[in-house]
Amino acid sequence: MLEVIDHGPIRELQIAHPPVNALRPQVLATLREALEAAPGEGARAIVVSGAPGFFSAGLDVPFMLEGGQAVAVATFEELFALRTALVMSEVPIAAAITGHSPAGGAVLAICCDYRVMAEGKYKIGLNEVQVGLPVSPVLHANLRRLVGPQNAERMCVEGRLLTPETAYEIGLVDRLVALEEVVPTALEWCEKLLTAPRRAMLRTRAIARADLVELYADPDRPGPEEFIEAWSNEETQTTMRALVARLKDKG
Amino acid sequence: MLEVIDHGPIRELQIAHPPVNALRPQVLATLREALEAAPGEGARAIVVSGAPGFFSAGLDVPFMLEGGQAVAVATFEELFALRTALVMSEVPIAAAITGHSPAGGAVLAICCDYRVMAEGKYKIGLNEVQVGLPVSPVLHANLRRLVGPQNAERMCVEGRLLTPETAYEIGLVDRLVALEEVVPTALEWCEKLLTAPRRAMLRTRAIARADLVELYADPDRPGPEEFIEAWSNEETQTTMRALVARLKDKG
Amino acid sequence: MLEVIDHGPIRELQIAHPPVNALRPQVLATLREALEAAPGEGARAIVVSGAPGFFSAGLDVPFMLEGGQAVAVATFEELFALRTALVMSEVPIAAAITGHSPAGGAVLAICCDYRVMAEGKYKIGLNEVQVGLPVSPVLHANLRRLVGPQNAERMCVEGRLLTPETAYEIGLVDRLVALEEVVPTALEWCEKLLTAPRRAMLRTRAIARADLVELYADPDRPGPEEFIEAWSNEETQTTMRALVARLKDKG
Numbered sequence: 001m002l003e004v005i006d007h008g009p010i011r012e013l014q015i016a017h018p019p020v021n022a023l024r025p026q027v028l029a030t031l032r033e034a035l036e037a038a039p040g041e042g043a044r045a046i047v048v049s050g051a052p053g054f055f056s057a058g059l060d061v062p063f064m065l066e067g068g069q070a071v072a073v074a075t076f077e078e079l080f081a082l083r084t085a086l087v088m089s090e091v092p093i094a095a096a097i098t099g100h101s102p103a104g105g106a107v108l109a110i111c112c113d114y115r116v117m118a119e120g121k122y123k124i125g126l127n128e129v130q131v132g133l134p135v136s137p138v139l140h141a142n143l144r145r146l147v148g149p150q151n152a153e154r155m156c157v158e159g160r161l162l163t164p165e166t167a168y169e170i171g172l173v174d175r176l177v178a179l180e181e182v183v184p185t186a187l188e189w190c191e192k193l194l195t196a197p198r199r200a201m202l203r204t205r206a207i208a209r210a211d212l213v214e215l216y217a218d219p220d221r222p223g224p225e226e227f228i229e230a231w232s233n234e235e236t237q238t239t240m241r242a243l244v245a246r247l248k249d250k251g
Numbered sequence: 252m253l254e255v256i257d258h259g260p261i262r263e264l265q266i267a268h269p270p271v272n273a274l275r276p277q278v279l280a281t282l283r284e285a286l287e288a289a290p291g292e293g294a295r296a297i298v299v300s301g302a303p304g305f306f307s308a309g310l311d312v313p314f315m316l317e318g319g320q321a322v323a324v325a326t327f328e329e330l331f332a333l334r335t336a337l338v339m340s341e342v343p344i345a346a347a348i349t350g351h352s353p354a355g356g357a358v359l360a361i362c363c364d365y366r367v368m369a370e371g372k373y374k375i376g377l378n379e380v381q382v383g384l385p386v387s388p389v390l391h392a393n394l395r396r397l398v399g400p401q402n403a404e405r406m407c408v409e410g411r412l413l414t415p416e417t418a419y420e421i422g423l424v425d426r427l428v429a430l431e432e433v434v435p436t437a438l439e440w441c442e443k444l445l446t447a448p449r450r451a452m453l454r455t456r457a458i459a460r461a462d463l464v465e466l467y468a469d470p471d472r473p474g475p476e477e478f479i480e481a482w483s484n485e486e487t488q489t490t491m492r493a494l495v496a497r498l499k500d501k502g
Numbered sequence: 503m504l505e506v507i508d509h510g511p512i513r514e515l516q517i518a519h520p521p522v523n524a525l526r527p528q529v530l531a532t533l534r535e536a537l538e539a540a541p542g543e544g545a546r547a548i549v550v551s552g553a554p555g556f557f558s559a560g561l562d563v564p565f566m567l568e569g570g571q572a573v574a575v576a577t578f579e580e581l582f583a584l585r586t587a588l589v590m591s592e593v594p595i596a597a598a599i600t601g602h603s604p605a606g607g608a609v610l611a612i613c614c615d616y617r618v619m620a621e622g623k624y625k626i627g628l629n630e631v632q633v634g635l636p637v638s639p640v641l642h643a644n645l646r647r648l649v650g651p652q653n654a655e656r657m658c659v660e661g662r663l664l665t666p667e668t669a670y671e672i673g674l675v676d677r678l679v680a681l682e683e684v685v686p687t688a689l690e691w692c693e694k695l696l697t698a699p700r701r702a703m704l705r706t707r708a709i710a711r712a713d714l715v716e717l718y719a720d721p722d723r724p725g726p727e728e729f730i731e732a733w734s735n736e737e738t739q740t741t742m743r744a745l746v747a748r749l750k751d752k753g
Contacts, residue, residue: 092659114656132448134455145651149396150422153459154365157343159447171652196661197634197737204636208655235448383699385706400647401673404710405616408594410698486699 002030010190011043012096012183015050022060023104025071028078032085039090044198045190046089048112049096049183050105053122058103061131062244064231072231076224079104083139086111087216092193092205094186098179102127102161106172110142113205115172116186117164118179124167129159131243132236133227138215145212147171252278253285261441262294263347263434266301273311274355276322279329283336290341295449296441297340299363300347300434301356304373309354312382313495315482323482327475330355334390337362338467343444343456345437349430353378353412357423361393364456366423367437368415369430375418380410382494383487384478389466396463398422504532512692513545514598514685517552524562525606527573530580534587541592546700547692548591550614551598551685552607555624560605563633564746566733574733578726581606585641588613589718594695594707596688600681604629604663608674612644615707617674618688619666620681626669631661633745634738635729640717647714649673 003014013034015021031048038046050056059079064072086093086108095109097117101124109115109124117124126135126143135143135156144152147170155162155172167173177185193201206213215221230236254265264285266272282299289297301307310330315323337344337359346360348368352375360366360375368375377394379386386394386407395403398421406413406423418424428436444452457464466472481487505516515536517523533550540548552558561581566574588595588610597611599619603626611617611626619626628645630637637645637658646654649672657664657674669675679687695703708715717723732738 113659129447129451129455132451134451134458137458137461140458148399148422148650149459149462150425153456154425156459157364157452157456158444159452159455171650174652174656193660196631197741199735199737200631200634200636200732201659201661203732204631204661205655205659207636207639207642208651208658210639211651230451230454233450235450239448380698380702380706383702385702385709388709388712391709399650399673400710400713401676404707405676407710408615408703408707409695410703410706481702481705484701486701490699 001027002034004034006043007187009042009044009194010047010187011038011041011045012047012049012187013038015048015056018051020054020057020100021050021105022057022063023075023079024060024063025074025078027060028075028082032078032082035082035085035089035093043091044194045091046093047096047183047186047190048086048093048108049186050098050101052179053099054105055095055097055099055101056105056108057100058105058107061240062247065240065244069232073224073228076227076231079107080224083107083111084216087142087209087212090202092190094189096183096186097122097124097173098182100124103131107139109173110139110146113209114174114186114189116175116177116182116189117167117173118182119164119176120179122164123161124164124172125159125161126156127159127161129156130239132233132239133230136222136227138221141215142212253281255285257294258438260293260295260445261298261438262289262292262296263298263300263438264289266299266307269302271305271308271351272301272356273308273314274326274330275311275314276325276329278311279326279333283329283333286333286336286340286344294342295445296342297344298347298434298437298441299337299344299359300437301349301352303430304350305356306346306348306350306352307356307359308351309356309358312491313498316491316495320483324475324479327478327482330358331475334358334362335467338393338460338463341453343441345440347434347437348373348375348424349433351375354382358390360424361390361397364460365425365437365440367426367428367433367440368418368424369433370415370427371430373415374412375415375423376410376412377407378410378412380407381490383484383490384481387473387478389472392466393463394423503529504536506536508545509689511544511546511696512549512689513540513543513547514549514551514689515540517550517558520553522556522559522602523552523607524559524565525577525581526562526565527576527580529562530577530584534580534584537584537587537591537595545593546696547593548595549598549685549688549692550588550595550610551688552600552603554681555601556607557597557599557601557603558607558610559602560607560609563742564749567742567746571734575726575730578729578733581609582726585609585613586718589644589711589714592704594692596691598685598688599624599626599675600684602626605633609641611675612641612648616676616688616691618677618679618684618691619669619675620684621666621678622681624666625663626666626674627661627663628658629661629663631658632741634735634741635732638724638729640723643717644714
């Protein structure tokens with residue numbers, strides 16, 4: 001479910017759950033464990049990438065609906081743990097957004113230091129509200145740092161999926177390149193960071209991200225409970241089941 | 252002083268105080284009461300609109316100067332209460348900025364969720380400083396959410412009125428359309444929000460606006476006292492009387 | 503080391519330490535004392551300018567390396583005191599960025615109310631990390647107000663020097679004009695502010711900058727200790743000595 005590719009001191013963690021990199025508990029846990037292990041194994045920067053066409057389609061809704069409450073709980077808990085691992089990483093992380101990145105896919109990208117996205121027909125956004133789920137207050141704080149409070153409010157309340165161009169304009173992604181250049185550009189960004197005096201770079205990174213780290217380190221930070229509860233809500237379940245039925249009809 | 256027009260579940264509240272929608276206590280109170288009553292009467296979203304050419308010219312300065320201290324006090328108190336009603340509204344509010352929107356006019360628009368403004372020769376901005384009044388710290392916080400701290404500081408300290416194009420560029424308004432499209436576009440924005448699962452949309456809206464609501468709900472929040480005091484100041488009174496004399500000469 | 507030029511009620515303080523306006527303790531102290539004295543001597547606004555081609559090249563690294571620890575300590579302490587004087591100034595300050603403005607040069611500009619920069623081949627940015635120094639958390643807060651959290655993080659962690667065009671686009675500077683127009687444009691901006699009713703203008707300025715002033719007034723605010731310590735670090739000393747050797751080779 002994950003390919004680990006070392007490029008010198010930069011480790012690429014490629015989400016590999018065909019066909020659309022849907023995020024079920026095992027995928028999330030595998031990525032988190034790899035992130036946590038990487039610095040101890042010599043990685044000085046990390047690239048999280050996806051498959052050509054799909055960075056990640058987000059949470060694995062059909063799997064959650066089939067698996068019942070236990071799978072839903074595990075999914076939300078693992079997503080929360082992975083977000084924390086991304087934000088608290090001791091080394092910089094670039095997201096190589098190799099295609100579509102809705103909902104949970106965008107969540108992962110937003111928790112990285114830097115985002116390179118593929119130009120073209122792909123979409124990115126926090127469309128959770130469209131399927132009956134709110135956006136987490138702490139993730140909303142991540143998003144506000146990137147796009148500002150008004151864009152963050154509009155994106156989340158409207159549940160809009162954005163083109164790469166709009167995402168770049170408002171600051172949701174930092175670079176747009178052709179699909180085949182996404183991973184190389186993310187690697188170059190990491191390489192460039194590694195040329196600076198290391199102690200000063202890591203300390204400056206800690207200062208610049210102190211607000212985020214404080215939010216994620218807060219022991220009173222709300223956990224995934226609200227999302228687990230929202231998932232069980234009839235409004236959400238009805239919306240989800242209709243969505244999955246539509247996807248099956250298409251398939 | 253207010254036209255109430257229902258468009259299905261969306262209620263339009265049209266400020267109607269000819270010729271320029273100047274805001275005197277009765278206008279402010281009528282709009283506030285209508286806002287507070289709307290959700291209980293079935294409105295699921297609200298559009299606040301003005302007259303073609305003037306969303307609102309701001310506080311009714313000639314009326315305040317004629318009425319003396321009591322009218323000034325009532326005006327500032329009602330403006331504060333209306334701002335609170337706009338920010339704390341349980342349903343989303345779009346401002347349909349149908350023309351000029353200086354000072355108090357901009358204040359109302361800034362307190363809504365979303366702003367659609369007419370293209371053309373109209374002006375919008377917080378030019379309070381030019382007439383001797385500071386900008387309220389809490390309103391300044393609203394403004395910073397839209398345009399960022401540096402733009403907010405520059406706009407308020409310089410007391411600049413902006414073209415619709417500049418207002419759009421810096422994020423003071425969210426959409427620019429032809430005058431006749433302003434109300435329809437604001438209605439469409441509301442309609443679109445109402446298609447999302449309602450519970451999730453309202454919860455996401457609450458999360459995204461929690462910082463603002465916290466400011467407005469703070470019992471220690473500074474009230475209108477500073478503005479009442481600033482109004483009575485000789486510098487302000489002289490500036491205001493000169494302004495009204497110039498307007499009378501023109502008329 | 504400083505030219506004082508009065509333009510009516512606006513005082514221009516021109517840093518004059520040829521050839522590149524390198525900031526050593528005496529330069530920093532002279533500018534700070536002039537800033538602190540200006541309002542009492544009738545200045546109602548201030549322009550801080552540099553030499554054509556160099557606003558300031560930043561801290562005087564060769565002087566610090568020659569002078570040893572005592573000079574380094576004095577430099578960081580004076581820079582901290584000058585930043586405080588700029589941010590806490592009772593009158594508005596425009597930076598007239600008349601050329602290159604890396605590191606310490608950018609620091610001074612960032613602490614002013616408004617920035618006018620020369621178009622052309624000049625560079626501006628916080629490239630401290632490239633020479634082994636972190637960016638101060640409080641200065642980082644100044645920067646975030648101008649360019650937003652993500653741009654601030656990227657600028658500082660990457661230690662990038664920006665073109666005037668990029669600096670303008672992200673909000674690091676407020677105006678771009680031809681070199682010979684930099685000081686006149688900064689003066690015009692001050693003149694314009696002075697036309698507004700004074701009490702209201704200063705009160706609005708205080709409201710808009712309250713967040714910054716609170717940070718700088720905090721008695722528990724971290725002092726220059728971290729930078730003095732970082733300066734003594736072997737990584738930094740090696741980087742600095744290599745830098746100065748390269749500059750000598752060029753010269």
